[in-house]
Amino acid sequence: MSGVHATARIRAREDGRGGTALPVLESDGPLALRRTRGDAGEARVMLVGAMSGPLGGDRFAVEADVGSGARLRVGSAAATIALPGQVKDEAHYAVRLDVADGGELHWLPEQLISARGSDLYVTTRADLAPGARLVLREEQVLGRVGEEPGRLTSRLVVRVGGRAVLDQELGCGPGASGGWDGPAVLAGHRAVGQIVVVRPEFAAEPVTARMLGESATLVPLAGPAALVTAVAPDGLRLRRLLDEALESLT
Structure with a gap:
């Protein structure tokens, strides 16, 4: 018995009038895409989960392709909860993002919650041209209130002009190695998140590495990019930390 396989696709293109068209907005199974009202020149899409999941054995994928001159903002209507299943x-x-020169993508989904008994492997890969812009937020909450987490492995890869500026993997929960809950990693916190910001101007003027409060850091990456990493006791405080960090970069 196999799980559900589904792939949703978004393609954003400049419409010739200063706006952004969506020639491809393709939902699939539990992954439903809905266009919402955006600002001038920007297209906005919400990802709506049409069923529970991902469950054991499921294989979900979302792909976004942003062309030159297009601006796309993608969010989700609710948190994604990884649950145990019959399989x-x-x-x-899997999330795959491609942004061309002059394109801009804000990838801002809601939090991923790893419920007890679940086993999920998440991969996010972003490939950007040298003149592309990206704001990518990733948040993970280990367990619901009063619950031990499932096993969660997350890999994030960002490339600019074919060169990797970030390639990292974190494993948490039962069976994960590397002392994930120890003082060198989460230090007992149950929410972890990061924001990757890619801007061409960072190549000439990289950000300065610094602490953002007691549980968040900002560091330049090896390219026109910056990384914010934060840990918190819960998802609400994690979001607050990341919002404040992003505001400091604007």
Whole structure:
């Protein structure tokens, strides 16, 4: 018995009138895409989960392709909850982002919650041209209130002009190695998140590495990019930390 396989696709293109068209907005199974009202020149899309999941054995994927001159903002209507299912296999959730020169993408989904008994592998890969812009937020909450987490492995890869500026993987929960809950990683916190910001001007003027309060850091990456990493006791405080960090970069 296999899980659900689904791939949703978004393609954003400059419409010739200063706005952004969406020639492809393709939902699939539990991954429903809805266009919402955006600012001038920007297209906005919400990802709406049409069913629970991902469950064990499921393979979900979302792909976004942003062309030159297009501006796209993608969010989700609710948190994604990784749950155990009848199939005991690992679930997979893959995100693939491509942004051309002069394109801009804000990828701002709601939090991913790893429920007890779940087993999920998440991969996010972003490929940007040298003149592209990106704001990518990733937030993970280990367990619901009063609950131990499932197993969650997350890999994030960002490339600019074919060169990797970030490639990292974090494993948490039962069976994960590397002392994930120790003082060198989460230090007992149950929410972890990061924001990657890619801007061409960072190549000439990189950000300065610094602490942002007691549980967040800002560091320049090896390219026109910056990384904010934060840990917190819960998802609400994590979001507050990341919002404040992003505001400091604007």
